[in-house]
Amino acid sequence: MTRRLGEPAPASTAREHESSPVSYAELDGVTLCYEVSGPAQGEPLVLINGHGDQMISWLPGFCALLEAEGFRLIRFDNRDVGLSTKFDAADPQAPYTIEDMAADVDQLIGYLEYDSAHIVGRSMGGMIAQQLAISFPHRVRSLCCLYSMPSIDFLVNDPEAQALARRPPARDRDSAIQQFVERKRLGSDGFDDDWLRDFAAQLYDRNYCPEGVARQSAAFARQRDRLPELAKLRVPTAVVHGRDDRLLSFQGGIATALAVPGAELHVYAGMGHELRPDLWPDFVRVIARNAGRSVHVPRSTSDS
Secondary structure, three states: OOOOOOOOOOOOHHHHHHHHOOOOEOOOOOOEEEEEEOOOEEEEEEOOOOOOOOOOHHHHHHHHHHHHHHHEEEEEOOOOOOOOOOOOOOOOOOOHHHHHHHHHHHHHHHHHHOOOOOEEOOOHHHHHHHEEEEEEHHHEEEEEEEEEOOHHEEEEHHHHHHHHHHHOOOOOOHHHHHHHHHHHHHOOOOHHHHHHHHHHHHHHHHHHOOHHHHHHHHHHHOOOOOHHHHHOOOOOOEEEEEEEOOEHHHHHHHHHHHHOOOOOOEEEEOOOOOOOOHHHHHHHHHHHHHHHOOOOOOOOHHHO
């Protein structure tokens, strides 16, 4: 069956992509499951996922477009989701912070023996990416924030979204799949319910840990306002946001772009809180063009 450019990959393709070998990085206090793909000599690009998302949520079709631009992709499970470290609620390191999650990315880049990388983060992953650029500026060649925000001041007051967020986590597979579909209906333009159900099943079977997602929520809620520090960044930055985002206001994207000197801003009418498949080629062009604005000066080991 022929698939149009930008059309989401069928479930079988997603499974085939995930069957490629994954690896584990033993870092300081956390183990991250990760996968590297794309041309071996390509420029490294780290994809940072949002709240509760596993690394397979960066869909194969989107990744393939980035790889075709010459990027060496690094996908990983954030702490407390997927196949990465789960924290005990009684552990003194939990709940952790957005700063801790940014430090995970810093360590992962070093573990993979890169001095720096292009960084793309979506939703909470965009917040982690911002903090990475603030705390570890030498690690960031370029920064792209997809439907993210600089502080919790830009949450949308949407009663339906808030009601879904307050629901207790599902305790069985069918209920978890249904909850996933209901949440994604708020912003998953271009994905029908059958596809969402199939993908939700893949996520559940790979790993289901609502307690870990709750700990990520605590980190999300306790984040600080990054606007003053974003104004000090000197890194090529692009911001992408949907005008119809019902979770994080597009005003948060505007605020980020206004804060970072020289940042590009791309606001899409009709787009919610998701990477719309029909817009994948455009998003990839934005990422590639922004990466092309960077000037990478390799650092020696003594500079680290």
